[in-house]
């Protein structure tokens with residue numbers, strides 16, 4: 001019984017400490033989601049900040065869905081982003097990204113596709 005109470009307190013605690021910015025998704029207990037989130041924060045976000053955010057801060061979509069600086073939007077557009085950078089359509093009016101950076105979009109798409 002003590003063990004169960006302990007686990008309950010620990011899970012309450014980690015729930016209370018979880019990042020609130022993507023609360024609507026509520027997938028903090030999902031390993032695949034966490035893997036995608038970690039990869040986004042540590043690897044992909046800097047590429048997006050450098051190459052995409054000048055336009056994709058959301059202002060060319062009514063619902064702000066093209067702000068790829070936001071994890072939820074990035075997840076929802078993972079394959080679209082990969083297709084656009086792999087084809088060279090994006091960055092608009094810019095040089096095609098390096099293969100290394102394109103691979104990061106592909107890796108992110110694969111991680112997102114693994115989310116149940």
Ligand code: HEC
Pocket residue numbers: 048051052053054055056060061065066068077080081082084085090091092093094097
């Ligand atoms: C110079 C501005 C500019 C830059 C930089 C840019 N985009 Fe875009 N992007 C646009 C515009 C404008 C559209 C919408 C019109 C269209 O589809 O051509 C668009 C559309 C898209 C779409 C289709 C879905 C949508 O939001 O309409 C994706 C996916 C996309 N961009 C990804 C990227 C990624 C990833 C990068 C960075 C590697 C990037 N873009 C950089 C201007 C830009």
